[in-house]
Structure formats: C-alpha cells, structure tokens
Amino acid sequence: GFGVRSVSQGKDQWQLSVSEGGDIEKPGAFLSQEGGKGVAYGFEYDSTKSRHSVADAAGLKLKRVAVTAASNEDGDDTDWAVHIEGDKGRQFSATSDRGSVVYDG
Incomplete structure (x- = not known):
C-alpha cells in the first residue's frame, strides 16, 4: 500500500507526500x-527500493530503473533524470539541463 503525509501551516504553506507503505525511503511523490x-x-x-517493478511489468530484464522529476514553485522549470541498468554493465542515463537533454549510454 501507500502512505500519505501532510503538513500545513495555514492555507498558503503546506506539503503533501505519498510514498510506498508510508516509508519516506521508498518511492513516492510530493506537492508543496x-x-x-x-x-x-x-x-x-x-x-531497487520499490516492491513494484516497472521493468518486470514491461517484460524487460533490467537490474534497475530509476526516475526522478521535480519542479520549481512556478511549475515552469522541471528537472528530471532517468537511469537504466541492464546486464553486462550496460546502462543509460539522461537528465534535463536548462531545457536541453544530457545523456550517457
């Protein structure tokens, strides 16, 4: 299951987060x-931290899939990163950098 946490210091200052099992070390999302x-x-x-494997669900044999994304408070500048590890040391990484994509594979 998933756990929900919230913190509020009035209507203009709050945070809401959702994570696997309510564990902050597990994958999740937030709004603030x-x-x-x-x-x-x-x-x-x-x-590697989740009970839910995207790779297995897609029928892919991957060691690790990691995805992160975060925005600023205006929502117009989102940073993201993707890291995929396969067998025999194969890997691919990509990240955003000021509107461009930087990758290594």
Whole structure:
C-alpha cells in the first residue's frame, strides 16, 4: 500500500507526500506550496527500493530503473533524470539541463 503525509501551516504553506507503505525511503511523490506562491511537485521511483517493478511489468530484464522529476514553485522549470541498468554493465542515463537533454549510454 501507500502512505500519505501532510503538513500545513495555514492555507498558503503546506506539503503533501505519498510514498510506498508510508516509508519516506521508498518511492513516492510530493506537492508543496510556500508563502502563497505556486505549487512545486516532485516524483521519485527506484526499482531497487520499490516492491513494484516497472521493468518486470514491461517484460524487460533490467537490474534497475530509476526516475526522478521535480519542479520549481512556478511549475515552469522541471528537472528530471532517468537511469537504466541492464546486464553486462550496460546502462543509460539522461537528465534535463536548462531545457536541453544530457545523456550517457
């Protein structure tokens, strides 16, 4: 299952997070607002920490799949990263960098 946590210090400052089993060390997502500005968001998934394997569900034989994304409070600048590990040392990584994509594979 999943656990939900929330913190609020009034209507303009709050955070809501969801994670596997309520464990902050497990994959999850968050939404937050500070000082009445826009809402920031983030997501993190790592197959080595999760009970749910994206690779297995897709029928792929991968050692690890990790994905992260986070925005600023305006939601217009989202950073993300993907890391995939296969057999025999094969891997692929990509990340955003100021509107460009940087990768290694």
